């Protein structure tokens with residue numbers, strides 16, 4: 001029996017999938033929701049604690065399409081989310097033969113899905129510049145593009161913070177720090193039922209349902225039998241002058257699968273640039289709950305984004321290369337807040353959202369595969385349906401427990417991931433990284449949550 005009196009623990013509840021789960025439970029009237037995390041909402045190490053993310057429609061399969069359309073509707077109409085959706089439009093563009101073929105495949109899929117009319121094919125550099133005048137003078141020879149009128153970008157950390165404020169209004173309980181850090185499960189005597197969980201400080205929490213939505217940290221916490229491989233991607237920021245801000249205000253998101261992507265400046269005149277590559281792994285020995293012995297899993301550093309980690313020297317080269325191609329006037333600008341951001345890839349890029357096959361009432365909500373921030377408003381609705389046993393069949397099938405169904409270490413992108421152990425430059429205590437960490441807190445990462453609402457029970 002699962003009803004509004006049921007108690008639910010959500011580990012990773014200050015991140016993307018976890019906060020969305022808490023929100024949908026709260027909106028349904030559940031009175032006994034407990035969010036647990038290392039950091040307050042928006043968690044400083046959440047992949048969603050970022051200046052911006054791309055909003056677009058995914059057509060990989062019917063489940064993704066349904067989720068994208070539901071998410072678009074909520075980003076547009078729900079007051080908790082709509083202030084954070086910037087409809088700048090998006091340009092997907094490329095100059096390499098493989099990249100151009102991918103663009104053509106996207107157009108074919110859009111047409112099949114009846115969405116062909118929502119995009120415009122840009123066959124020449126002149127057509128690209130007409131749509132995105134900010135690319136005039138950039139090195140775009142031979143590029144083709146698709147312009148998406150719909151879509152744009154999401155002010156990511158602010159949107160999670162907005163969820164946090166609504167959770168506070170609903171009276172959700174919170175525990176952060178050691179009393180919010182997942183350690184192990186409490187199982188029934190026969191080992192078949194999950195009765196609750198223990199946190200790092202030894203606190204025992206009993207609950208009717210336990211949800212683990214701990215993103216890239218999940219494979220080190222519970223044995224996922226190699227279904228997820230955690231990988232890091234990187235980004236850096238640059239400060240524009242007021243005149244430069246005027247020139248780039250309203251610029252569509254520009255995404256090039258060979259180079260990377262950038263967003264229009266935010267209200268403080270900051271542009272974020274990402275390169276595009278297969279991600280970095282970081283393999284270490286860990287003994288996740290359920291594993292009889294230590295195993296090698298890729299995991300972020302425990303405080304992955306705070307306070308000192310930046311990115312490998314190699315990323316400076318590729319980010320600078322992207323800037324030189326699509327933002328050449330800014331190629332000598334200083335970069336700040338260089339950072340890594342961690343995701344949990346699955347082999348087929350579908351989420352892993354299911355009840356654990358061994359422990360009844362213990363649920364995983366992970367496997368984001370680097371494209372799940374846009375689902376923030378809606379994914380929790382379907383996770384709650386899973387908890388209630390009413391999740392629709394195709395979602396149950398796509399997100400099922402599926403060890404052995406593919407190699408999550410291989411990227412869906414074209415090359416394989418390098419390990420951070422082989423890449424110097426990312427792990428250090430420097431003045432700049434401390435300063436940039438402060439800078440980030442000023443702008444994006446700071447929780448507006450009143451500390452008095454954070455209880456440890």
Ligand SMILES: Cc1cc2nc3c(=O)[nH]c(=O)nc-3n(C[C@H](O)[C@H](O)[C@H](O)COP(=O)(O)OP(=O)(O)OC[C@H]3O[C@@H](n4cnc5c(N)ncnc54)[C@H](O)[C@@H]3O)c2cc1C
Pocket residue numbers: 011012013014015016017018036037038039043044045046047048049052053054055180181182183213214215216217221232233234235274340341342343365366367368369370371372373374375
């Ligand atoms: C550079 C980059 C760019 C991206 N761009 C886009 C984009 O444009 N569009 C898009 O849709 N998606 C994008 N993504 C992907 C998106 O950010 C992720 O898919 C999504 O945020 C993952 O959500 P999550 O809830 O699984 O993990 P997270 O949001 O990372 O949440 C995990 C939570 O678990 C907590 N946690 C960890 N360990 C523990 C523990 N032991 N106990 C308790 N809590 C714990 C963490 O503190 C965190 O709050 C991007 C990702 C990166 C890295």
